[in-house]
Amino acid sequence: DDGPGIAPADHERVFARLFRADPxxxxxxxxxxxxxxxxxxxxHGxxxxxxSAVGExxxxxxxxxR
Structure with missing residues (x-):
């Protein structure tokens, strides 16, 4: 996509319930x-x-x- 990207430190955290990155x-x-x-x-196994990277x-x- 063309959004703000996700900092590497947040890659695992984005899957946490209620987490939202700053941008x-x-x-x-x-x-x-x-x-x-x-x-x-x-x-489903x-x-x-x-x-992702910030800005990318x-x-x-x-x-x-299968």
């Missing part, structure tokens, strides 16, 4: 979306990862077993 706090939301994504993906947007990858 996103001005936007509406509760900080629940990625915690739901991770829970659903893990319930998969995992989700983030690849973010890419989330979901991997599910």
């Amino acid at each position: 996103s706090r001005a936007e509406p939301g509760l900080g629940l979306g990625l915690s739901y994504v991770r829970a659903i993906v893990q319930a 998969g995992h989700v990862t983030v690849d 947007g973010a890419r989330f990858t979901i991997t599910l077993p």
